[in-house]
Amino acid sequence: EVQLVQSGAEVRKPGESLRISCKGSGYSFTSYWIIWVRQMPGKGLEWMGRIDPSDSYTNYSPSFQGHVTISADKSISTAYLQWSSLKASDTAMYYCARLGQSRDGYNFDYWGQGTLVTVSS
Amino acid sequence: DIQMTQSPSSLSASVGDRVTITCRASQSISSYLNWYQQIPGKAPKLLIYAASSLQSGVPSRFSGSGSGTDFTLTIRSLQPEDFATYYCQQSYSTPYTFGQGTKLEIK
Numbered sequence: 001e002v003q004l005v006q007s008g009a010e011v012r013k014p015g016e017s018l019r020i021s022c023k024g025s026g027y028s029f030t031s032y033w034i035i036w037v038r039q040m041p042g043k044g045l046e047w048m049g050r051i052d053p054s055d056s057y058t059n060y061s062p063s064f065q066g067h068v069t070i071s072a073d074k075s076i077s078t079a080y081l082q083w084s085s086l087k088a089s090d091t092a093m094y095y096c097a098r099l100g101q102s103r104d105g106y107n108f109d110y111w112g113q114g115t116l117v118t119v120s121s
Numbered sequence: 122d123i124q125m126t127q128s129p130s131s132l133s134a135s136v137g138d139r140v141t142i143t144c145r146a147s148q149s150i151s152s153y154l155n156w157y158q159q160i161p162g163k164a165p166k167l168l169i170y171a172a173s174s175l176q177s178g179v180p181s182r183f184s185g186s187g188s189g190t191d192f193t194l195t196i197r198s199l200q201p202e203d204f205a206t207y208y209c210q211q212s213y214s215t216p217y218t219f220g221q222g223t224k225l226e227i228k
Contacts, residue, residue: 035217037165045157045165045208047217061216062122095164104171105153105212111164 002026004034004096004112011118012086019082020115022096029077030054033099035108036070036081040092050099051079086119093117123147123211127220133228138199142223144192144209153213156185156194159222160205168207169194201227 007021022034036048049060053072060070072079079096093114100109124147134140144154152172157165167176169185172192182197196203204227209220 044222045159045210045219047210047215047219050215059215063216097165100167100170102171102174104151105155106217107155107167107170107176107212108157108165108210109167109170109176111166114164 002098002110004098004110006094006096006112006115009116009118011120013121014088014119015085016119017082017084018086018117019080020094020117022079022081022112024077024079024098027098030074033106034070034072034079035097035099036068036079037095037097037108038064038092039095039114045095048081048094053077053079086117088119088121090117091119122216123150123214123218125209125211125218125220127207127209127223129223130221131224131226133226134199135228136199136201140196140199140225142194142207142209142225144187144194144220146190146192146211146213149189150211150213152188153211154185154187154192155210155212156183157208157210158203158205159208160202165208196225199225 033050035050038046048064051058051070096112097108098110126145154172156169159165173185206222206224
């Protein structure tokens, strides 16, 4: 069974750093890209970026480039999303998902349960 | 970036109704269009990929159609568990953008 299990909820102060994780199981972790999606409170879904776990090549949305870093450790089938200096506006639910592929493009076929990040002084 | 626009933003319907949600892309995206369902407090779930292909395990009352810039998601005979928010998403080019969502509520 394909599963993506994310790390637990986090509370941080503005200016602090944070890394959250997404561990894949039940499939070949290096055969599928992992993507990250942000959902701010009461709002819609925003694609942040993706990583190829086989070589750690990354691709970011311009809206998030420079604000977050996506990485992966294929030896433990885990992808990461990290911030070096959090802002209150980073308060959101963050989802990882597997990037599946079909004849007509890509899709997000399996999702993690989400990690709630709260940034407050 | 490709902009995705859904209509309506919200919709009230009754159990047993047939509903249609529309998604329009700001440029042609061929059939590179997916639909997701999100129940409050849960992660999104893939329903339809490549515009019209039903994801494994998804009930056949869900269907998708369209190509180019205009797409539709149809739910035939609404069930209580279908009341949720629905998102379209293009995978034609990065950034992979979503529509703003359509909230389907019980009438």
